Amino acid sequence: MIQDSLRKTEKGLKLKTTKVDDKNERISKKINNDVPKINDIVEKSKAEMIANFEVDEPKKNKIQFLFKLLFLFALCLFLAIDFVIEVFYPVPKYQSLNYVQRSNVMFAFFTTQSNFIVIGLLIYSIFKFKIKNKLPEFKARLAITVYITIAMVVFWIGIATGGDYSEWKWYHWISAVMLHTIIPIVMIVYFLYTSGEQIYNIKKHHTYGLILILVYPLIYIIVMMIRGYLFHRTYLNIINSGEIYSGPPMSTWFPYYFFNYYSFNIGLLVLFILLIVAFGCGLQYLFIYLNNKYYKYLHNEEGKIIIRNQRWYNRKFIKTLKIKKTNK
Numbered sequence: 001m002i003q004d005s006l007r008k009t010e011k012g013l014k015l016k017t018t019k020v021d022d023k024n025e026r027i028s029k030k031i032n033n034d035v036p037k038i039n040d041i042v043e044k045s046k047a048e049m050i051a052n053f054e055v056d057e058p059k060k061n062k063i064q065f066l067f068k069l070l071f072l073f074a075l076c077l078f079l080a081i082d083f084v085i086e087v088f089y090p091v092p093k094y095q096s097l098n099y100v101q102r103s104n105v106m107f108a109f110f111t112t113q114s115n116f117i118v119i120g121l122l123i124y125s126i127f128k129f130k131i132k133n134k135l136p137e138f139k140a141r142l143a144i145t146v147y148i149t150i151a152m153v154v155f156w157i158g159i160a161t162g163g164d165y166s167e168w169k170w171y172h173w174i175s176a177v178m179l180h181t182i183i184p185i186v187m188i189v190y191f192l193y194t195s196g197e198q199i200y201n202i203k204k205h206h207t208y209g210l211i212l213i214l215v216y217p218l219i220y221i222i223v224m225m226i227r228g229y230l231f232h233r234t235y236l237n238i239i240n241s242g243e244i245y246s247g248p249p250m251s252t253w254f255p256y257y258f259f260n261y262y263s264f265n266i267g268l269l270v271l272f273i274l275l276i277v278a279f280g281c282g283l284q285y286l287f288i289y290l291n292n293k294y295y296k297y298l299h300n301e302e303g304k305i306i307i308r309n310q311r312w313y314n315r316k317f318i319k320t321l322k323i324k325k326t327n328k
Contacts, residue, residue: 047196068126074147075119075183091167093249108227108255110220111151115179117200118148118187125190135194138291143213145191146283150217150276152184191287205288214280221273225261228254232262 086106087099094102106112121144125136135141155176168176231253254260258272 021048065126065130072119072122072126075122075186078178079116079119082179085171085175089171091169093167093251096249097252101252104253105248105252108224109181110255111146111155111219113220114144114147114151115183117144118183120191122187125194135197138198138200139209139213141191141194142284142287142291143216145187145287146213146280147217148184148187149278149283152180153279154276155180179183192290192294193290195287196298199292199295200288202285202288205284210281210284213257213284214277217276217280221259224255224259228261 029150083103083106087102090102094105097105113253121136128134128136165172231248235248235250235253251257258264258269261269
């Protein structure tokens with residue numbers, strides 16, 4: 001009886017095993033049959049999304065181009081209005097100057113020069129990208145971003161340390177915020193947005209790029225020193241002789257008070273110039289670091305660059321799959 005019971009049990013186990021195997025085989029067949037269908041659905045979804053994206057892309061590019069043109073036109077209009085205000089409606093200390101002298105004072109400021117350079121670069125960039133699908137050289141974008149950032153930081157440090165702005169009217173403050181905050185931020189955002197196209201070699205930057213970018217600020221400082229010296233030599237004798245002086249006020253001989261080495265401590269002047277140079281060097285390495293970091297972010301694990309359109313597509317497609325899975 002025991003043997004008969006064992007045989008029945010063994011037979012029952014074999015039947016159950018056979019049923020399980022049959023069930024697994026059916027499930028396996030079903031999966032094998034469903035996988036191609038799923039792959040077809042996925043590929044079809046991809047194709048549809050890519051097709052829709054390619055159809056919409058020219059229209060989107062045209063809208064973006066027109067928007068950029070409108071934005072640049074607004075910035076150019078602001079610079080034109082600011083020029084008119086500075087020349088025809090200046091602060092009281094500049095009202096004794098003629099129009100040419102007021103223009104001379106305006107363009108003696110590093111801020112004015114760097115803002116015009118920024119607008120010039122943005123105009124050049126938008127048309128170069130539209131026509132040749134290329135961006136300006138990385139070093140040019142890096143240099144101009146450094147210049148405008150220096151102008152922004154130095155100005156707001158001057159505000160914080162108690163500069164004399166009592167004669168300013170409301171439109172002078174609007175101008176100051178635009179020139180020293182809005183446009184610099186626009187340039188920084190533009191630089192970061194266009195970064196990541198390539199790794200920039202920091203070691204090579206040590207050899208020539210670092211000094212090359214600092215050439216313009218150093219030339220600016222030298223030229224402003226010479227300009228102040230020429231004003232001082234030309235007009236100081238007239239002032240000392242007691243004659244009626246109709247030239248530019250002494251406060252305009254140098255664009256910044258710390259450049260006036262006749263009244264400012266030479267040691268502090270040298271220290272300030274060294275700080276500006278050090279700050280400019282630090283900004284270069286900061287922006288290069290951000291560029292290289294973003295470059296790595298834009299690459300996949302295989303080392304290939306994922307273009308921005310692909311990144312948009314990947315995000316949208318993955319999100320779509322997650323929504324479908326959740327709905328199930």
